Amino acid sequence: MKQEVRMGLRWTDTIDIAIELSEAHTDVDPQWIRFTDLHAWVCALPDFSDDPSKSTEGLLEAIQMAWIDEVR
Secondary structure (H helix, E strand, C coil): CCCCCCCCECCCCHHHHHHHHHHHCCCCCHHHCCHHHHHHHHHHCCCECCCHHHCCHHHHHHHHHHHHHHHC
């Protein structure tokens, strides 16, 4: 049986997501972003292909921290 290869970003790709967000939202200070906005922006990324309902507060926080590190 052939395994299906998944393409695109998943919630666990925190660093790659942070890089894409920093490029897409250059005028945003990620330290002050609301998780509801962060969730919407991640789901709107062209390369994002994971299930939107699988996000957690911990994953969103990890993405936010990676984004903060990316813009420093």
